[in-house]
Amino acid sequence: MPRYCYSITTIGSHQRFSYYASMLGATETTTLRPAAIFRFTIFVSSEYDRISELNTPSTLIPAETFFREGSNFLQTLLSPLSSHRLFGTHIFETIVNAVAHEVRQIFRVDEAAPSSSESEPPEVPVWIVVGVNDNTLFESTNLVPASQEAIDTLLKKSRVVQGESCCCICLDEFNVNAECYTLPCQHFFHHKCILRWLQTDHTCPMCRHPLLTLKD
Ligand SMILES: [Zn+2]
Ligand SMILES: [Zn+2]
Structure with a gap:
């Protein structure tokens, strides 16, 4: 299933590494019903490789709970990152906050959102790819958009x-x-x-x- 890319956020750099996060979903739809449940799956990718030991099983959270306390949830979900050599405490906190903020920017809950099935709460998959670039391999670390x-x-x-x-x-x-x-x-x-x-x-x-x- 091709994933739909909602956004790519530059998180910043720390020592020789810079970080970004891509938010991806299954459809373009970002308006959720009140009963919607996020299914978060996190991947960490460094240059060309996935850092597979940091991949976590997908985890469910009701969307409304996420909007209230998403940072705490992500803190737990992403906690394997905090002890990995590519991430320090400082960058870990920044990633958690940037991702929580971005999910709140992308999605909103609306009573009138269309539903495909009334019987089950709709599950909304969200894939988060945390990317790590080694700044010493590339000259420019300033991100400039293409024309x-x-x-x-x-x-x-x-x-x-x-x-x-x-x-x-x-x-x-x-x-x-x-x-x-x-x-x-x-x-x-x-x-x-x-x-x-x-x-x-x-x-x-x-x-x-x-x-x-x-x-x-
Ligand atoms: Zn893609
Ligand atoms: Zn290329």
Whole structure:
């Protein structure tokens, strides 16, 4: 199932690493019924690899509870991060707060939200990818968006040719022949994922191949 990328948030940098968080869902819908329950799944990805020991099983929380006390919930969910060498206490707190804030920005609860089934409370999957970049591998740590013209001309619709590859922004696996979008460096992504990414940063998230920015 292709994941729908709601946002990519730059969290900041600490020592040699910089951090971002992508928020992904199953659909574009962000208006929830009052009974909605979030199912959070967290992935941590460093450069090209998932740090699989930090992946946690998905965890449920009623949306309204999350809006009240989301920071505490995420603190527990993300707690394996706090003792990993890539994360210090300071950056851990920042990630928890940024993610809690972002989820509140993306979703809202509305009594009149359409429902697919009256009998069961709707489960809303949210995937959070916490990305870690090693600043010493790349020259620029300042994120500058790509220009709209660069996005329009350089991002090309394509098909996945080799199997067992994933969109490195949402970590969802591509099937062979699935629709994807490629950058001039030939790295490929979901359209929504790379679009969000380029609105934040003008370089390929895999190899840092640069696209033109507004200032160029
Ligand atoms: Zn993706
Ligand atoms: Zn690339």
